[in-house]
Amino acid sequence: MTSTPPTDRMTEDTTAGLFRLRDFRLYISGRFLGTLAMLIQSVAVGWQVYDITESPMALGYVGLAQFLPIVLLTLPAGDIADRIDRRIIVAVSAVMEAAAAGWLILLTLTHSGDVTYFYAALALFGCARAFMAPASRSFVPLLVSAVQLPRAVAVSSSSFQIAVITGPAIGGGLYLFGPVLVYALCAALFLCVAAAFLAIRTRPPVGTTGSTVGALKRVTAGIAYMRRTPIVLGAISLDLFAVLLGGAVALLPIFARDILHVGPEGLGLMRSAPAIGAIIVNLLIIWRPIRKRTGHIMFACVTIFGVATIAFGLSEDFLLTLGALAIMGASDMVSVNIRSTLIPLATPQPMLGRVTAVEMLFIGASNELGEFESGLTAAWFGTVPAVVIGGLGTLGVVGIWMWLFPDLRKVDKLSDVKPQEPG
Template identity: 45%
Template sequence: MPTPTPIVRRLPPALQHDDFRRLWSSMLASGFAVQMVTVAVGWQVYAIHRSAFDLGLIGLAEFVPMALVALPAGQLADRLPRVRLVAVWGVADALVVASLLAVTIRGAGLLWQFVALAALTGTFAGLGAPAGRSLTPEIVPAELLTGALAVRSVGSEAATIAGPALGGLLFALRPEAVYAVGVGLFLVSSLLMLRVRAPATAARVGPPPPRLDGLMGGIRFIRSTPIILGAITLDLFAVLFGGSVALLPLFARSILHTGPFGLGVLRSAIAVGALLAGIRLARKPLGGNAGRTLLYVVGAFGVSMVMFGLSHWFVVSALALAVSGFVDMFSMNIRQATVALATPNSLRGRVNAVEGVFIGASNQLGAFESGAAAALIGAVPAVVAGGAITIALALVWSTFFPELAHVDRLEDVRPG
């Protein structure tokens, strides 16, 4: 094995692992594409009718097909090569973005076109995401896993910082440019993914279980593992009620009175906070009291959302979003590490498929909830009420899941 250069030796240990470095680079490229395209779609959809409900409808269109394909997708991720599944997912996303480019060239005035393409995006994400989330714990040694998850999040949030701002800037110059660059980035991501060499894991070898039994394996495992169930359901409800990302186009245009670039900056503010937290976790993973820390950061997330909802000043709003990103990164790292370490590799695809439904519910379905609530009671009351509900959840969650609250060191979590 070649001697690492001084620069390589200064990298986090996980990035010294060749295949994880390729995986990380692939995820970075696709992360840029997703964030750039999201800004463009949000701006175009809101411009059609100036309706908060339309923004929520895009989230619902993504979530429904994702949930419908989740169980068979998990089975696929546990039976087929995960690297190839993720590579195909990237090509499929490139085709969707190419369709968005065609819609934009033709004027982007019909809501149903965006809804239909959002449904395709959700379908492809539902089929590919279980394999994608299973790859890191599959290729990285257990002793590097918590650091690798933090590094993976750092890459994702670094793309989220630059991606929305760059997407907003390109959109302001020429809307078609955002989608053209997005197509290229998704294709690059797939090419990089094909270079990842996943180990032939003995735990995935063997006769397939009965079809229904196999599909339900992830659900049964999560239900029987309280720390996993508690972590992912807390994430679901916190982001479902407390998240406000889907309403950022409304806040940017109608409350903060800024343009596409300002919208990109607001989205990037979340990632700036998350990046700072991710760098901290990559350098110094959580020590003890991981369960209690999870409850504290979820409560802080709710406080930041209340602050954002009440603000009418751009700088204060951006600061509140940055705080939300910082504490949410801690929450996400604890949840991801808990799920990865408590799940055997033979079940990771199916468990990650079910977890993906929870994540989708908290993001895409949460986007619909935000849009619907804003349409009914107004954007500001909807965001403030959602933040207050999140704070209440953090205060009472240990009553329902004491095993989660009592988790000390994540490294001590073992498959159930």
């Protein structure tokens, strides 16, 4: 079966036109609830593990436990997303996430003091995310027209950021009543995600690659395409190295408890601050999408992200910290919006699942592996120096990538970006 053919409603380039599409509404709802549950759970797990261990390295292992399954499974998951109904993949993955939340409930009720079991539950969660990400992120181009895609990406990102704003605050507030309540809510939300995607009527195209193409070649096709497409390679790798060095989310519990002394409620606000900045920028993009000088804007915003990271690391004032985090979120969201629009436009649809898998692998590295890097450097150099060094590293990456990928820097209009032949 194939995806639903375009209609007049699918070509109306307005926000109202997008929300007239039933399947797009279901997609946005599922994405929102899944992100909300993930962020609620992350606040609770981070606080609970740090409360048990009081170790920055333990927080690093929280990210590593989720990242390792992503490394191992994301590329095969991208191949599967191009060969099996993506709705089913997302639904099964969401059920796995609910099972991981149930495991965390069991560990809490049994008063387990061995954080190894928490890492095991997070590894299961990482496995689910590895399969869900390529299937769900490559869904948007099937639901809207090419004309609507930039605005649809911005709307999708806005729903994501609203969840990021509310999720940590809900997680921090509910944690006052105990982690069991937090994990139970997350499990219920993950099950709602499964129901939402199963209700989508659009049938994604299923690959018809014959047996003459080996599994390894299919799985690595996304990497091969990315390597011969400098714009795609530059956009994905810029996010990897900039956020890998500049991300400091894993260290927020230390800032909240030991530096700023604001408790779990403050931690929730700190986790929400980047999303507040991001949602403000996203609303501006929905109102007026980026039309010109796209490459220059992308590099400029990653530079701002690095400077704001340094300011966050040096701040000893809670309000100043929230402001720096908000600027980090705002600048990062511009980069994310450009990348999330550019990659589908530069990639043939039959390969989008596999290319998206490579993108998600890089994003996972920049987030989960970045958390491990932050915990490691904090253990070596101290919390504040680790954040400052990371921000300086981000600025260095911007300069190097502008030199290595001039085609990306010179991108003007996204509408001019076309896919190469997949051969």
